[in-house]
Amino acid sequence: MKTRLFFLFALLFLQAFTQNTVTGYILDEVSKEPLQGASVFYDGTTIGVVTNTDGYFSISTEKNITASLVITYFGFKNKVVSAVGKTSIGTIYLQEAVEQLNEVILEPDTWSREKKLRIFRNQFLGSTLPALKCKILNEDDVRLYYSKKEDVLYAFASKPILVQNKFLGYVLEYYLQDFEVRYKTNINGFRLTGSVFYAGTALFKELNGKVKQKYIKNRKITYFGSTLHFMRALSAKKLTEENFRIFKESLEVNPYEYYNVEKIGDDNTKVEQTLERLNVLYNRWSNSFVVVTQNTFNIDAYGNHSPVDVVLFGGDMGLLRIANTLPLNYEPVN
Structure with a gap:
């Protein structure tokens, strides 16, 4: 028993010793007050923490990671910083988000929202089997605009897009920065999708407290x-x-x-x-x-x-x- 306990302690100590930890403080840029409950996470991972009453956070990874560190707080603009090779990012000040009116669009949008939303779902979630098991929980927060002159569909979202994935067992918070579907006409006169581009930052969370066996199996198939x-x-x-x-x-x-x-x-x-x-x-x-x-x-x-x-x-x-x-x-x- 003593041998087993010592071996377990040695493993825990080694794991703690090899972790890479980054710390910092998140404050309001105007008042200089700490922002408690700000979310800090590595883009595209499940690794995330929240700040304490002093605006302080400490986030750790088992390996060195080059993904950006994303900082979000309701009512404030998101901040994306690089923490590569750092143990501290110091103090980060967040700017309050100013609610702006929708941009003035001189060209009328000729597509219905239903059509634009259908295309957005298909290009954002995909057309694979897992996509059939996905649902965007807050579609009303997604603004869509089709430019007939440019033949481009644009998407905007001031709030994170929440995706429930019942195939992989995750809830995804996606902070959309850019989304474009560009169309083209080929030599035969057929109109086709020319290119799809989207960019943003993402935080993954487990859908259930305990990971189900079907999620473990589906994740391996997907990987x-x-x-x-x-x-x-x-x-x-x-x-x-x-x-x-x-x-x-x-x-x-x-x-x-x-x-x-x-x-x-x-x-x-x-x-x-x-x-x-x-x-x-x-x-x-x-x-x-x-x-x-x-x-x-x-x-x-x-x-x-x-x-x-x-x-x-x-x-x-x-x-x-x-x-x-x-x-x-x-x-x-x-």
């Missing part, structure tokens, strides 16, 4: 073959072991013929993709491609790549939306 799985396998130089195959056009190549992978410390990896586009086949059924706008990018210990906008995914990976998104700190459970 394997995802962009998160790909980035982690690439960082660890285990693409082949993780059933990823790399192609230059239709010719299969050695996975690391066009990828240079260099470890930087224990928790970060520098990757160079020497060809602009590479095709990726996962487990013989998932066809995707990876396009880089600059040759080099970094991957942290959680599989989060940065800068985020230099790596673009198409094919099966490119079709995945919010409904198929897992927290960056997700780990498959055996």
